Amino acid sequence: MLEIEYNRFQTLSELKSKVLKCRLCPRLNQWRQNVSRNKVPRFQNWEYWGKPVPSLGETEARLLVVGLAPAAHGANRTGRMFTGDRSGDWLYQGLHQFRFANQPQSSKMNDGLKLIDCYITAIIHCAPPSNKPTRQEIDNCHSYLDFELNNLKNVKIILALGQLAFENTWKILIKNTKVKRPKFQHGLEVSIHNDRTLIASFHPSQQNTFTGKLTKPMFNSVLARARKLIDDSRRTSLK
Template identity: 55%
Template sequence: MRALDLLNERIVRCSRCPRLVAYREAVARVKRRQFRNWTYWGRPVPGFGDPDARLYVLGLAPAAHGGNRTGRVFTGDRSGDWLYEALYKFGFANQPTSIHRNDGLRLRDCYIGATVRCAPPGNKPLPEEFDNCQPYMVEELRLLARVRVVVALGKIAFDRYLKACGDLGHRIPSPSPVFGHGLSYPLPWGVTLIGSYHPSQQNTFTGKLTRRMFHSVFRQARRRLDQR
């Protein structure tokens, strides 16, 4: 069995954060009316994608009625609608939608992770919950040895990626890269880090993030990979 599969099995069994365990399980029991016929996943959500990926996309955490319902990261919510449409447009996915775990979606040269693997109340993990989940991201990055471009969705993911790289023994540049939408940083260990606003409804409904802006990030990722 692939090492990533073993890691994902450990993630799914995790119960390190009592607050998150209680919340994700309560959501899975109560459900949302429109999903009352679903059997919710209700567990930590593992990473997903191509184990030989050169593109790594890092999000914040599963949505209560998205990944926590479907069991796949960025699946079944509007953030995922934006993400998978963009990945498809630039050749990183075989289809533009992600509805459930068995919908035929395959990622190409792309892997998706999250800074926290359980849905948090209010979509706001606590500092200790980030820290409890950090070893999973560190191990995931260690195993994804071919990654050359990282797209961080939001400032938290951007900063957490850099922290994970420090944990892996990489020397973080000084001054440290600063998050901004579309800003990219070639890092000393051969990875380019690109910041993007998160495709949350708060950002997309207000126009802080437009399709054109979001596409520009993945166009940049594709261009950098094609140049290698």
């Protein structure tokens, strides 16, 4: 595994700058630039972002959402996680419904979106071909997520979108222990060191939402659960 040097970023904002300049994965570097040059007809007039996509949100957030990767014509086009694609439509509608975002749409940078008590990251920050990163590429990006999990100090709930997000988040949270990873399933909830809760959800990808594998009630149920756990933790801390 290529370990990114921690001393190159000591804060979350330094990490964002580092991500923006990162070129550790040659295949992804080439792919996202190719996508940006060979635009799909509906986005011919867009200036694609075409770079690694940094995380976004409040550094004091209690909800952390971990996705898979930027989508080729979504975040890789707009430069913001889950922005400009169908997955993002689902995610931000849900976040807004449960008071983690000020609006239900996320179409482009500077569209007024603000996350509330929420931070969004992904296990890799560059769009991969067919949404399938290699093991090496996930490992290359691992240290960024590791740093976020260790430095987002207020996070109580981690919502992992999809099996890969769940497994890689688990790997970081449970490192140096022999706890066996539970089998991924939608709605699975695991307490981590009695301090945080990891919730697993199917990814709101078109593949899952178009086929009905993930429905709105299913997705809303995990967001409602995140909301409840966060509200309950607040009540407990106020006692």
